[in-house]
Amino acid sequence: MSSREFDLTTEGIRLYESNHTAGDMIKEHHHEVHQILYALEGEGEVVLNGKSFPFKQDRVAVIVPYSAHSISSDSKLTVLVLAFDQSILGSSVNDDLLDPYFPDTRLVELNPLDGSNVRQLLRKMLYEQSHGNSINYVAMKIFLSELLLKFTRSQAQPEAFDANVLRAERLRTYIDTHYFEIISSSDLSTKLGMSTRHINNIFKDRYQVTPIQYLTEVRIDLAKKLLTKTDKDIASICFEVGFESLSTFYRTFKNSTEVSPNKYRTAYKVELP
Numbered sequence: 001m002s003s004r005e006f007d008l009t010t011e012g013i014r015l016y017e018s019n020h021t022a023g024d025m026i027k028e029h030h031h032e033v034h035q036i037l038y039a040l041e042g043e044g045e046v047v048l049n050g051k052s053f054p055f056k057q058d059r060v061a062v063i064v065p066y067s068a069h070s071i072s073s074d075s076k077l078t079v080l081v082l083a084f085d086q087s088i089l090g091s092s093v094n095d096d097l098l099d100p101y102f103p104d105t106r107l108v109e110l111n112p113l114d115g116s117n118v119r120q121l122l123r124k125m126l127y128e129q130s131h132g133n134s135i136n137y138v139a140m141k142i143f144l145s146e147l148l149l150k151f152t153r154s155q156a157q158p159e160a161f162d163a164n165v166l167r168a169e170r171l172r173t174y175i176d177t178h179y180f181e182i183i184s185s186s187d188l189s190t191k192l193g194m195s196t197r198h199i200n201n202i203f204k205d206r207y208q209v210t211p212i213q214y215l216t217e218v219r220i221d222l223a224k225k226l227l228t229k230t231d232k233d234i235a236s237i238c239f240e241v242g243f244e245s246l247s248t249f250y251r252t253f254k255n256s257t258e259v260s261p262n263k264y265r266t267a268y269k270v271e272l273p
Contacts, residue, residue: 008033011137012085013144015125020044020073028070034098035083036147037061038122042077046070048105058115060108062151067105080122084144093145101152108151111167113174116191121147167192168206171199175211179218180242185211219243220256227265234261 008014020026020042028047037046039055046055047070048063055061055071063069065086071079086094110118125143128136171192175182182188188211189196200210207214219241226237235246243249253261 008083008085011134011140012088013083013137013140015080015082015122015129015140018079018081020071020077020079022073022075024071024073024077026071028068030066030068031063031083032065033083033085034065035061035063035081037063037071038080038082038118040078040080042073042075044071044073044075044077046107048107053107058110058112058118060110060118060151061105062102062108063105064102069105082122082125082144082147088141089145093148097145097148097152101155102148108154110150110154111170112192112194113170114150114154118147118150121150164202165206167194168203171203171211172207172214175215175218179215179222180240182215182242215242216252216256220253223249223253223261224257224264224268227261228268228270234265237261 017040037055038060039057041057043054043056045052046061047053048061049067053059055077061069071077086098089098121143125140128139128143171188174188174191185196185199189199192199203209203211203214209217222241223237226232226240227234230237232240234249238246238249241249243252250260253264257264259267
């Protein structure tokens with residue numbers, strides 16, 4: 001099987017669904033383009049580089065051109081297939097992300113947080129593809145770059161022997177990089193697929209604060225830097241660090257520092273060149 005069987009459109013990218021019933025077997029084959037396989041539902045096995053791996057939700061196969069692979073299904077298996085020509089990506093994405101981190105075919109295991117984000121990116125790509133205008137394909141290429149970045153960072157995460165320690169560390173990393181969009185503890189529990197109480201317990205055991213308390217610390221620390229090292233308006237700082245209203249920002253900031261944002265800026269402002 002070759003890339004000629006794919007209609008990548010003139011834009012060089014296509015996302016589609018591949019359905020398999022229990023016992024189906026897609027024999028070993030290869031393509032002339034890159035593929036990303038995401039198990040949406042069900043379970044099966046994928047053979048990559050001659051090795052067999054369990055294939056289920058939150059497992060992704062990144063397949064380079066001319067790399068032989070096969071899929072078998074143990075139950076009804078639904079796979080999202082993202083096929084793309086490497087030439088559609090910018091040189092920085094190819095040189096700094098795709099080529100060094102995915103020089104060969106490999107399986108990527110996603111944690112629940114990353115899995116939730118990957119599913120959201122794939123939903124966005126399906127939406128853009130359904131409209132099919134040139135601007136929609138620009139969006140698809142941007143989301144593809146985000147996917148590759150997500151897979152790369154997922155591989156780079158250190159291993160931990162204790163599952164709860166690993167979950168807590170991943171949650172902290174998620175908060176550090178998504179502090180501007182997290183709304184509540186229920187938002188985090190939904191992404192992790194665990195109860196709010198359990199998340200609070202494992203995080204507090206590791207860091208002595210709850211995830212939301214840590215989120216507040218991250219936001220306030222960043223606000224302090226922006227207040228003292230930039231001339232940004234306080235309303236802009238409030239928005240940038242993730243607060244929904246100025247009143248909430250002022251109240252939270254004062255509870256943390258015992259002074260208002262204005263007074264903090266006056267006391268600690270760094271003279272800009």
